[in-house]
Amino acid sequence: MHIPDGFLDVYWVGATYIVTIGYFAYLSLSHQLVLDSSRVSLVTTLAAAIFAAQMLNWPLPGGTSLHLLGGALAGIILGPSYGSVTLALVLLVQALVFHDGGLTTLGANILNMGIVAVLVGYYVFKYALRISGKVSRGSIFMAGLLAGWMSVFIAGVVCGVEIGLSPQFPYGVEVTIPVMGGWHFILGIVEGIITGFVLSHPHARNPELIVALKEAGG
């Protein structure tokens, strides 16, 4: 879902940079983002793990592939604020060093994958677990599956809105949202399975290690 240079017009480039920078400024000013040494270690380790996991593309017949995006996972494990910082770090390195995602579209990519996907994943997991009424391996897996799936789907829809509302392109949102949303609705299932699997792993099910699990009453 890394948008390259040229897919968004100048207004969307500016707007997405402003929203993204504004979001992190708000987190920082409202003390929801207080970095200390141990927190930086957690963010760095998870960012490195997501970076490495994203290199594992699972090719599909027909010429596309699936790989973990990691937004839901980061938001659930570290909470939405630090989850967003984790994804922002990954996306920054990918754009500046590997040309994976454009420089002009970095604001949009962080907004879609580092903010929208993280927030959707975090809240879907938290409320799905709360609705299920119990914290078991099965309920954590199902909540993780739903969180990962919806995070990729909604981020894909937002991406479709950004592209569709760029006036320089011939297609409007009535075309771009179904195309982007439809693709990512299907791709999100695999994100959900990986997210559910990682979170329900016996070593990961410690509420002290997973912020969303603790906040959901685990």
Add this chain to the structure above:
Amino acid sequence: MRAWAVILFLVIISPVFGVILADRVGYHEPLDVAAEKLGLKEVDIGYHTPFEDYTFPGVGPVPGYILAGLIGVGLIAVLGEVLKRVVAK
């Protein structure tokens, strides 16, 4: 330390998926497939990245992919260490 060992393992096996199997199916990013339907084209804005598309200059695709992965992971670790020193002050 165990987490970093797992990360290293993921980077070492990554070319199996990111290079070898990707070549077999003619891999494109999912967004590229959607973009093709929408007629979107990438624009070169003239900035250079040293290891574009996870390659390493002068090295074959498989070892290059591993080297690129190690560079990415190493860079994230270095940025983390720098940030740790900044917040410790």
